[in-house]
Amino acid sequence: MEENSLNEKEDIKKSLNFIEQIIEEDLQNGKNENRVHTRFPPEPNGYLHIGHAKSICLNYGLAKRYNGKMNLRFDDTNPAKEETEYVEAIKEDVKWLGADWEDREFYASDYFEQLYQWAIVLIKKGFAYVCELNAEQIAEMKGTPTRPGTASPYRERATEENLMLFARMRAGEFEENTKILRAKIDMESPNMQMRDPILYRIIKKEHHRTGNKWCIYPMYDFAHGQSDYIEGITHSICTLEFEVHRPLYNWFLEKLVKTPYKPRQIEFARLNLSYTVMSKRKLLELVQKNYVNGWTDPRMPTISGLRRRGYTPEAIRMFAEKVGIAKRDNLIDLGLLEFCIREDLNKKAQRAMAVMNPLKVVITNYDDTLTEYLEAINNPEDVEAGTHDVPFSKILYIEQEDFMETPPKKYFRLSPGNEVRLRYAYFIKCNEVVKDENNQILEIHCTYDPASKGGKSPDGRKVKSTIHWVSQQHAIKAEARLYDRLFLAEVPDKTEDGTDYKANLNPDSLIIKDCYVEPYLRNAKSGDKFQFERIAYFCVDPESNEDKLIFNRTVTLKDTWAKINNNE
Numbered sequence: 228m229e230e231n232s233l234n235e236k237e238d239i240k241k242s243l244n245f246i247e248q249i250i251e252e253d254l255q256n257g258k259n260e261n262r263v264h265t266r267f268p269p270e271p272n273g274y275l276h277i278g279h280a281k282s283i284c285l286n287y288g289l290a291k292r293y294n295g296k297m298n299l300r301f302d303d304t305n306p307a308k309e310e311t312e313y314v315e316a317i318k319e320d321v322k323w324l325g326a327d328w329e330d331r332e333f334y335a336s337d338y339f340e341q342l343y344q345w346a347i348v349l350i351k352k353g354f355a356y357v358c359e360l361n362a363e364q365i366a367e368m369k370g371t372p373t374r375p376g377t378a379s380p381y382r383e384r385a386t387e388e389n390l391m392l393f394a395r396m397r398a399g400e401f402e403e404n405t406k407i408l409r410a411k412i413d414m415e416s417p418n419m420q421m422r423d424p425i426l427y428r429i430i431k432k433e434h435h436r437t438g439n440k441w442c443i444y445p446m447y448d449f450a451h452g453q454s455d456y457i458e459g460i461t462h463s464i465c466t467l468e469f470e471v472h473r474p475l476y477n478w479f480l481e482k483l484v485k486t487p488y489k490p491r492q493i494e495f496a497r498l499n500l501s502y503t504v505m506s507k508r509k510l511l512e513l514v515q516k517n518y519v520n521g522w523t524d525p526r527m528p529t530i531s532g533l534r535r536r537g538y539t540p541e542a543i544r545m546f547a548e549k550v551g552i553a554k555r556d557n558l559i560d561l562g563l564l565e566f567c568i569r570e571d572l573n574k575k576a577q578r579a580m581a582v583m584n585p586l587k588v589v590i591t592n593y594d595d596t597l598t599e600y601l602e603a604i605n606n607p608e609d610v611e612a613g614t615h616d617v618p619f620s621k622i623l624y625i626e627q628e629d630f631m632e633t634p635p636k637k638y639f640r641l642s643p644g645n646e647v648r649l650r651y652a653y654f655i656k657c658n659e660v661v662k663d664e665n666n667q668i669l670e671i672h673c674t675y676d677p678a679s680k681g682g683k684s685p686d687g688r689k690v691k692s693t694i695h696w697v698s699q700q701h702a703i704k705a706e707a708r709l710y711d712r713l714f715l716a717e718v719p720d721k722t723e724d725g726t727d728y729k730a731n732l733n734p735d736s737l738i739i740k741d742c743y744v745e746p747y748l749r750n751a752k753s754g755d756k757f758q759f760e761r762i763a764y765f766c767v768d769p770e771s772n773e774d775k776l777i778f779n780r781t782v783t784l785k786d787t788w789a790k791i792n793n794n795e
């Protein structure tokens with residue numbers, strides 16, 4: 228009995244990820260009045276990507292699981308790179324993913340005055356000084372992990388002088404890069420972060436929220452931990468590279484606040500995806516140099532790009548769940564993300580017929596004035612989704628690849644003398660191939676069996692293949708944007724000849740072509756999702772309109788890359 232319950236506890240513990248284990252321990256110890264409060268802290272210097280989505284799902288998921296809260300905080304400490312456009316895009320994306328920050332939309336810039344006051348506290352306590360070294364000198368004197376740093380000649384400035392200079396920095400009396408405020412910690416610390424890190428620098432640029440009120444701005448490191456503290460964050464979850472910053476964040480709070488409450492920082496491995504770059508600097512470069520069509524290009528790993536491509540929040544959340552939380556950096560296969568969207572769209576997407584590479588088929592024994600409306604199932608995975616009508620007439624389009632004049636063995640699709648089923652329609656048999664003077668196929672002539680209406684065998688005879696089609700006269704010509712992976716290399720940053728990641732761009736990541744879709748799709752709206760039977764999942768692009776329907780290929784029906792790789 229005793230042993231059983233112990234094992235049970237152990238099992239539950241094992242099924243928790245390591246962050247959940249930490250939180251549960253904190254709750255058991257009655258820390259922070261049993262509050263769980265997380266935050267998602269983007270810097271508004273670009274659009275959010277799938278890695279951020281992972282972090283949002285984690286932070287929001289923990290808040291929900293433990294009856295807590297999640298804040299949205301913009302870490303907007305650098306006016307040189309940040310823009311309101313990004314703030315708006317970030318909010319839209321977080322909301323779309325389903326994470327709710329309620330009324331807690333915060334900005335590090337809201338805390339500029341408090342941070343400034345805290346800097347003064349550090350100066351007064353002898354823990355900060357105004358330094359006049361330039362960036363190169365500071366870097367040089369910082370030392371290396373194995374060689375201690377050298378003290379700045381300004382390190383021992385008197386407190387009064389530091390206070391006066393810092394006030395004058397704020398007043399705008401000095402030019403950029405002439406003075407900085409540094410913490411006075413330990414130039415010999417084995418942790419480079421502790422070697423008198425910079426707290427404030429002069430930047431004479433307008434800030435997207437505070438305008439020209441400030442010309443000195445706190446460093447991210449001086450703002451981040453204190454912002455967490457101000458907001459009452461209990462668990463500050465961040466990626467592994469911040470592990471070495473943790474002692475610094477703790478040092479600041481130790482010197483500045485007396486409460487027993489302190490945010491607890493926990494690091495996890497950032498998401499890396501194969502065939503994808505995620506650095507914001509690189510994503511910005513792809514946008515600015517027009518390698519893609521903006522941040523929302525469906526080939527981008529941005530949340531807005533994925534949305535436009537046809538991804539759903541459910542699929543992204545499923546992906547985040549499956550990836551799990553790791554303590555060590557790893558590489559996740561892009562195929563997993565594609566698997567998740569296939570799973571979700573299989574349940575949700577309406578089926579429809581479309582022909583990408585048309586081959587004209589004439590049904591010679593069909594009345595050329597007739598149109599029949601045949602019933603097609605909207606989604607075999609969802610009976611509630613109902614049915615719709617597909618028009619059938621004498622002249623049809625099928626895919627070129629569904630016909631072969633001289634087929635190899637085991638080719639069961641249409642060929643001379645062979646019979647196939649047209650989905651939802653009839654059995655047809657090919658009798659004649661019509662060619663031009665260059666021996667190119669112009670059209671094929673078939674007969675249909677009127678007794679096979681609905682695609683049902685009239686007498687038990689079997690056909691080995693069912694192909695899709697559209698009625699030429701009723702079909703709508705549409706644009707298909709066939710998206711593929713943006714990079715050809717599993718790790719785009721690695722190039723054989725030492726050139727940069729752009730050398731690995733996939734020149735065929737977008738192929739635009741005409742296609743023919745059944746008329747049922749005429750009123751499809753931006754964002755509507757379909758499975759074009761036997762082809763792929765598609766989503767209506769926002770640029771689509773009455774004159775021109777545009778479909779973005781979300782994902783193929785099967786993992787074609789896996790097949791290619793296996794065959795190699």
Ligand code: ATP
Pocket residue numbers: 267268269270271272277278279281282464465466496497498499505507
């Ligand atoms: P930058 O290089 O500009 O700092 P960043 O990717 O860290 O880029 P932030 O806006 O600072 O961008 O990130 C916001 C939050 O998202 C941070 O908490 C960060 O840890 C998390 N995050 C960013 N990239 C990933 C990723 N690939 N996987 C998981 N979380 C991530």
Ligand code: MG
Pocket residue numbers: 270
């Ligand atoms: Mg960051």
